[in-house]
Structures are given as C-alpha cells and as structure tokens.
Amino acid sequence: MAEARRMPSETAPAGLRERKKEETRRLLREGAARLFAERGFEGTTVADIAACANVSVRTFFRYFDSKEALLLPDGIKVFAHVEDALAGRPADEEPLDAVCNALLAAAEPFAASTLTALGHPLEDIENVVTGRLVQAFSAFEERLTVLVRRRLPADTPDADLRAAVIAGAALSTVRAVLRTRRARRASGMTETGPAPLPRAFEILREIGSAGRP
Template structure:
C-alpha cells in the first residue's frame, strides 16, 4: 500500500509526458493552429477529455516546463548565501537555469520554435513570465534592506532586469544557432546590466 501513491504519480507523469510528445510532434507536422486537442488525444491514446485533466490549452502544452523552471530558480535562490547581494543571488540562480537550457537544447528548441512562430503561444509565454517577475520580486525582497514601497519597487526592478537579461541571452542564443553557450551569453548580459547601460555605444 505504501508504494501505491508513488506508482500512481509516476503513471500521471508518464501520461503527461506522452501528451506533450504527441502534441509537439503534431504541431511540427500540421502546425500549431492546424492541430486539435482531439488529434493530440488520439496520438497519445487517451480520451479527448483526459487532455484537459493535464492541460487547460494547447498553449500550455508548449510551455509545460515553465512552472518547473520557476521552481528551479526559487530553489537556487534559497540556497544562495545569506550575505550575498540580491543581484548576485538572482544572477547565480538564473545562470543555473541557463546551464539546464544548454544541456536540454534539442528538446527546448522544439518548444522555442513553436513559441516564437505562434502569436497565441508567445502571448501566453509573456503572461507566464510576468508571473515569474511577481514570484522572484517577492522572494528577492527578503534580501533587500529597504522597507516599504521602495523596497518592493527595487525588488521588482531587480527581478525584471534579471529576467530581461536572461530573455535577451536566450533570444540571441536561438537566433544565432547556438554558436556560443547560453551561460556565457547570459553572463555577458548580466555583467552589462551590473555596469549600467549608459556606456553602450
């Protein structure tokens, strides 16, 4: 009896992975708009209604790893030394995720291609990224000495800036055909922001 919940959870994860794989294959074969949830269900060998037990929309299938990535960043932030500056903690935590992206490049490229070529998926990704900003600004505010509204403003500025650096690095990484490792590109963006942008010419 003690192993039953673990087995049930593994089966759920396997089914979720099967739905993702079926959906991504179909999106590449027929296009995002040309694929229905019924087709995804048939390819994954599940009932059509079962799809919605795992994903609310087709967009959410493409962006299925977003929650996991955010959890990873928050976990890394919790591991950073207490005396480390908020910016350095964010930088280090996001660079860990950049390394994850580099290691999972082939699988990620499939998702990125679909995301960047379909407006509804891209719009959904922006909405999720706004949620990342909310979460990270809340977490990083615990490292900021300034209290009150100004502390909250600075926390959001740091979170938004760090995510902008990461987003710029990822976009260049994808568009350049991965010539340079993503962690190196992200480091360049973080370092430039730390110096300031006034000297860019």
C-alpha cells in the same frame, strides 16, 4: 480500530488515480514529441496528440491548456527551479548578482532539455519554447520580488522598491535575451562570442555601475 482498517482501502483509489494521471500526462508528452518530430509543431494538432495517447481532446485539456504547454514544465516548476537556485547563492552576494546567477542557472536548461528530449532541434519548436519561457518568467515577477526582499538587510532604504527593481531588471534581461535570440534566428544570424544570457547580465551590471565614482 474499524476506522483504521478502512483507511488503506480509502486511500488506495486516490493513489491509483494519481498514477493514472501521471501515466496519461507522460503519454501525451511522449506522443507530442513524436508528432512534433515527424510533422513539425505547426503541423501537429491537439486532436493528433490526444489520439496518439488514446484519449479524447477533452481529456487532453484536463492536463494541458494548449499544445505549447507540452514544451516546458509548468510555471510552478520553473519558479521552483529559480527559487532553489537563488536559495543556494551565498548570503553575502550582492542581491542583483544573486538573482542574475540564479536565473542564469535556471533559464537555459529548460529550453535545452526540451529540445533534447524531442530529439530534433526544430526551429519552429525552439521559437515556441523561447516564447513560453518569456511568459513563464513574467508570471512570477512579484514572487521573485518577495525572495529578493528577504535577501536585503533589514535597514535597507526603500527595500520594497529596491527588491522590485532588482527582480524586474533581472527578469527583463532574461526576456530580452530570449526575444533577441529568436529575432537573430529568424533573420538567419549565427550567434558568436559569449553565450547571450551571461553577456546580457554583464551588460545589466555595466548599466548599474555606470556613473559610480
């Protein structure tokens, strides 16, 4: 009984610490958003962001590894979004189509929601966002390969290799879109026609079907 009475008081400090951490994380993100909008991404330093949240630079680095990390959810959240989207695809859907559709559902909203939250479609921030997405997608290629393998029939020849090729091709397509969009904006090109990510997956499927009877 005495042990049971101690448990609430023992867990309360941990809960309070977590709430304080979340509050600090929120203040850092909100402060960064204001400063990026006022000064631009390049004109804002980590020290500026920390001061805006009334914390030290050392504290900042306990929460984020760089100011770029403030622009997107961490890689775990990005992958969780992709994983959920893939799990929601029909079981009989072709694996490549399932992965492409899952990535399509997951990729674009991150950049769009970040810029919307900042309130300004700043070009320097958008370039960093796309670069950060490239890094995020690259980081979980092996994990995506495992998920693709689970969708393949048990008797699939070279199932491990097939899963790796499908995951790698789909993620490379996303990276190609992000790099191309960044290059187009840098050269002053105006995007017209279909949205680039769906069009890129169409191209990937066309390549995959080339040579079929």
